[in-house]
Amino acid sequence: MNILFLVDNSSFDMLRFVNLFNTRNNISVDVQKLLKKKEISELQEFLYKLVKKKKITHLIIQTLQNFNWEILTYLKKEFNLKLILISPDCPYNYDTLNKGILELFDLLYTFHIDYVKKYKRKGANTKFFTEPKFINYKNTKKKFDISFVGRSKFRNERIKILNELKNLKNIKTKFLLDQQISDYKMIKIIKQSKIHLNFTDTSSATIFGSGWANKTRVNSFKGRIINILCANTFCLSQNDSVTKKLFPNGKGVIYFNNTEDLKKKVLFYIDNDKERLKIISKIDKKYLSNFSHRKVKKRIIAELKNLRFSNKKNPKVNYNLVIIFFQLRNLVRVFLLFRSKKEFIFILKRIFFLLKSSFRIIFKF
Secondary structure, eight states, X not given: OOEEEEEOTTOXXXXXXXXXXXXXXXXXXXXXXXXXXXXXXXXXXXXXXXXXXXXXXXXXXXXXXXXOHHHHHHHHHHHTOEEEEEESOHHHHTTTSOXXXXXXXXXXXXXXXXXXHHHHHTXXXXXXXXXXXXXXXXXXXXXXXXXXXXXXXXXXXXXXXXXXXXXXXXXXXXXXXXXXOOHHHHHXXXXXXXEEEEOOBOOOEETTEETSSOOOOOBOOOTHHHHHHHTTOEEEEEOOHHHHHHSOTTSSEEEESSHHHHXXXXXXXXHOHHHHHHHHTTOOHHHHGGGBHHHHHHHHHHHHHTOOOOOOOOXXXXXXXXXHHHHHHHHHHHHHTTOOHHHHHHHHHHHHHHHHHTTOOSOOO
């Protein structure tokens, strides 16, 4: 089994998936970096030669925005490739991935467990994935009353909540926002805290892309809650129906509904160690063992090795037009947010290439 990963190195989720397969037979290509050096047509030729030379059997891709539909169809047919799609941002991707698009892929991994059934209804072979966790139930001396490690960009409500917690009297906080830190350091902060927060809201979604106008908040399951419970730490989590089904209230986690509710619960559980420890003692350690590095890696490798090649017909949909829509959206964002002229021209070139390739019938190298 030889795997080619087409990744965007700005995605933490995809990088964690890639890190499961650190072997000589597997190759990772950063698409964004390559596109800055090559035209899309050159990138396609590069991928063709790479797949042929390295005898790639599985191609795993996160986003389709940098490819026309033709390249994936051709590579699959020419080399009998098994195509796997990673869909980490299902609240945004789900509507654009219709049945015709999904037919090309032999397997789809979603980071949102509530979307497994939704994709299956579209006929897609779908599995749930969350990155493996470090399981360490050993107690550590507490340095912080409450902590949070995660993103804050385009999450105004989250920033507001954290600022209010900082203003609570006699409460020691540790908030690391939008920083790339090692899993070891993150777990260390979690274990040193009496309470660690879990937010289920994502960045706001509008037609101009996530976070642009902060109009619509989307809630979804976050793997962070598993990190917290695997560190034997008390979790206060934003209320979310899917998360609540997986981790019931009172079993290592207590849910809050709004900022005032959170502040009350923070003050109560910091002052009541006995109640907090009682809830921690009810963590389902048997269930959490399914997320260990060994079990996750073993399961993923078995799923990929046993994956059957799909002989479905090529999708009728012209996905290039869908990609063009997203590139136009990106173009508008760059223009409105006064980002670089170079980026504006770069996206414009990609749109013209996709328009041209949409009308080609035969793939040629």
